Amino acid sequence: MTTAPDRGEQERELQQLEEQLAQLQAAGSDVPDLETRLQALRERVQALREALWRQPTPWQVVQAARHPQRPKLGDYLQRLFTDVVELHGDRLFGDDPAMFCGLARLDGQAVVVVGHHKGKDTRENVHRRWGMPNPEGYRKAARVLRLADKLGLPAVTLVDTPAAYPGVEAEERGQAEAIARSILTLAQLRSPVVVAITGEGGSGGALAIGVGDRVLMMQYAIYSVIPPEGCAAILWRDAARKEEAASALKLTAQDLLELGVVDEVVPEPLGGAHLDPERAAQFLREALVRHLREVQALPPEERLQRRYDKYRRMGRFTAHPEDLLAGGR
Amino acid sequence: MLNWLRRPKYESVERRDIPAGLWAKCPRCGQLVYRKELERNLKVCPKCGYHHRLSGPERLRLLVDEGTFEEWDAELASVDPLGFPEYADRYRHAVQRTGRREAVLTGRGRIEGVEAAVAVLDFAFLGGSMGSVVGEKVARTFERAVELRLPVVTCSASGGARMQEGVLSLMQLAKTVAAVGRLHTAGLPFVSVLCDPTTGGVTASFAMLGDVHVAEPGALIGFAGARVIEQTIRQKLPEGFQTAEFLLRRGLVDLIVPRSELKSTLARLLRLMGAGGEVAVDHRA
Ligand SMILES: [Zn+2]
Numbered sequence: 373m374t375t376a377p378d379r380g381e382q383e384r385e386l387q388q389l390e391e392q393l394a395q396l397q398a399a400g401s402d403v404p405d406l407e408t409r410l411q412a413l414r415e416r417v418q419a420l421r422e423a424l425w426r427q428p429t430p431w432q433v434v435q436a437a438r439h440p441q442r443p444k445l446g447d448y449l450q451r452l453f454t455d456v457v458e459l460h461g462d463r464l465f466g467d468d469p470a471m472f473c474g475l476a477r478l479d480g481q482a483v484v485v486v487g488h489h490k491g492k493d494t495r496e497n498v499h500r501r502w503g504m505p506n507p508e509g510y511r512k513a514a515r516v517l518r519l520a521d522k523l524g525l526p527a528v529t530l531v532d533t534p535a536a537y538p539g540v541e542a543e544e545r546g547q548a549e550a551i552a553r554s555i556l557t558l559a560q561l562r563s564p565v566v567v568a569i570t571g572e573g574g575s576g577g578a579l580a581i582g583v584g585d586r587v588l589m590m591q592y593a594i595y596s597v598i599p600p601e602g603c604a605a606i607l608w609r610d611a612a613r614k615e616e617a618a619s620a621l622k623l624t625a626q627d628l629l630e631l632g633v634v635d636e637v638v639p640e641p642l643g644g645a646h647l648d649p650e651r652a653a654q655f656l657r658e659a660l661v662r663h664l665r666e667v668q669a670l671p672p673e674e675r676l677q678r679r680y681d682k683y684r685r686m687g688r689f690t691a692h693p694e695d696l697l698a699g700g701r
Numbered sequence: 702m703l704n705w706l707r708r709p710k711y712e713s714v715e716r717r718d719i720p721a722g723l724w725a726k727c728p729r730c731g732q733l734v735y736r737k738e739l740e741r742n743l744k745v746c747p748k749c750g751y752h753h754r755l756s757g758p759e760r761l762r763l764l765v766d767e768g769t770f771e772e773w774d775a776e777l778a779s780v781d782p783l784g785f786p787e788y789a790d791r792y793r794h795a796v797q798r799t800g801r802r803e804a805v806l807t808g809r810g811r812i813e814g815v816e817a818a819v820a821v822l823d824f825a826f827l828g829g830s831m832g833s834v835v836g837e838k839v840a841r842t843f844e845r846a847v848e849l850r851l852p853v854v855t856c857s858a859s860g861g862a863r864m865q866e867g868v869l870s871l872m873q874l875a876k877t878v879a880a881v882g883r884l885h886t887a888g889l890p891f892v893s894v895l896c897d898p899t900t901g902g903v904t905a906s907f908a909m910l911g912d913v914h915v916a917e918p919g920a921l922i923g924f925a926g927a928r929v930i931e932q933t934i935r936q937k938l939p940e941g942f943q944t945a946e947f948l949l950r951r952g953l954v955d956l957i958v959p960r961s962e963l964k965s966t967l968a969r970l971l972r973l974m975g976a977g978g979e980v981a982v983d984h985r986a
Contacts, residue, residue, distance in 0.1 A: 552905050
């Protein structure tokens with residue numbers, strides 16, 4: 373056994389190779405042996421990527437989940453759905469650009485789509501508050517989900533948010549109540565609900581639209597009760613220890629599959645969905661359609677009971693004092 | 702949840718909750734109060750009306766008729782599902798200090814004679830944080846209330862979800878909310894009492910889904926922590942932000958009730974809402 377290569381070193385090398393590759397491609401046909409050199413570079417990039425992503429660290433996954441080029445709601449709307457019609461406003465206060473709601477077709481079937489709306493660039497992100505909803509966002513979601521119930525349409529929710537927006541106005545308008553009410557709406561919805569966590573699953577702000585019959589999670593998405601930086605600040609009074617915190621929080625898709633919080637991990641292209649958004653979307657589409665079909669086949673009463681039981685079972689504890697903190701049920 | 706960013710307040714809070722010595726200093730008006738007098742006054746400062754925090758058992762003694770409380774699920778205890786740093790030690794310390802196994806006390810009892818299912822969060826136990834056990838006991842409280850046709854009263858005091866149980870603690874929001882939903886469907890009343898402080902995941906779940914929300918004067922109630930908000934908006938927060946009075950003005954709580962009147966108010970509300978033997982005609986059919 374040789375000693376494990378340094379990840380930081382590998383990441384830097386990968387970045388350099390990717391830059392070389394881009395330069396070479398830009399230089400074009402006047403480079404001698406262009407194809408041979410491109411091929412060699414591509415192979416080295418692929419080998420390095422495989423080495424880096426065979427067993428990614430939780431922090432690597434956090435970075436992939438937050439990657440600026442990671443496909444966002446807009447990409448998935450375009451690639452997964454047809455006939456998309458956005459619906460605006462909570463009918464109470466306003467319209468929240470951080471929350472998307474609409475009607476669309478998935479695999480030909482009309483569905484209600486709800487999802488956190490992160491932007492493509494800084495300008496759009498300022499407008500959409502980086503996908504962090506205010507109460508009117510959650511209330512819009514609940515309104516449109518009730519429409520799904522009225523029409524008997526299935527609901528698909530796409531989760532990608534750092535958190536519910538922490539602001540003065542959000543508190544004034546009842547952020548906590550809006551989140552709780554949205555969770556209740558989903559818990560009691562007669563329509564089938566399939567949830568996909570596509571990027572950042574940031575605590576209550578994510579869960580507010582993250583309760584369903586099936587919860588899917590993309591391979592390099594994260595889902596956490598607190599951001600690793602905040603966790604490190606509390607535990608060690610040092611936000612810089614975020615990498616350790618990311619490991620401690622068990623926030624990767626694989627961790628959450630093992631904890632019974634998600635039902636399936638949706639594969640991504642090696643190194644992250646941003647490297648091949650089209651393929652990432654294909655994987656997600658296939659999983660959404662398959663799970664939706666399965667839960668649609670159930671009678672509504674049974675579906676509701678199963679959804680209730682699913683959440684009812686979550687958590688680990690003991691009734692035997694000798695097990696106290698031993699690792700549990 | 703975000704509120705955890707406000708560093709374990711319960712350490713300093715503990716000193717505030719149980720003032721040592723003969724005299725206690727009021728954290729609001731700074732006056733020294735004779736401890737026995739403070740106790741007699743239900744831990745409300747006789748000088749300025751500041752409501753000191755109550756432990757779970759103190760809250761139960763305040764609200765439930767003597768000798769009528771039957772505790773549920775007292776045996777449930779936490780495990781360390783993630784092997785989280787320092788969790789086992791912190792948890793054991795909390796158990797030793799409080800003599801209880803978790804941050805919530807649940808059961809049935811009478812409030813001025815009105816039978817109710819009751820869940821009382823205890824801020825002195827790991828900041829009243831909601832992990833698997835708190836979520837489970839709260840959910841069972843709502844489910845038993847449905848079986849027994851009882852109204853539910855919860856008294857919240859919590860910093861939010863318990864970080865040390867990771868996403869499993871977040872899932873307790875969904876679990877408790879789903880159980881509240883069953884109570885609502887069964888047409889049974891739910892009064893949520895919001896005590897100082899109620900923030901994060903507890904506010905964003907069962908505590909904000911009451912039919913009636915009752916708050917104690919001056920209680921801090923909110924979702925995001927003040928420091929997180931300040932860091933995000935880079936502004937000082939307005940005076941009285943996230944207090945019970947602020948929430949009343951914003952339409953998020955129904956009434957603010959001083960501690961001396963809390964029990965009688967709850968009993969009156971529960972009776973008006975059809976509990977305690979009054980027969981209501983079911984107009985829903
Ligand atoms: Zn005072």
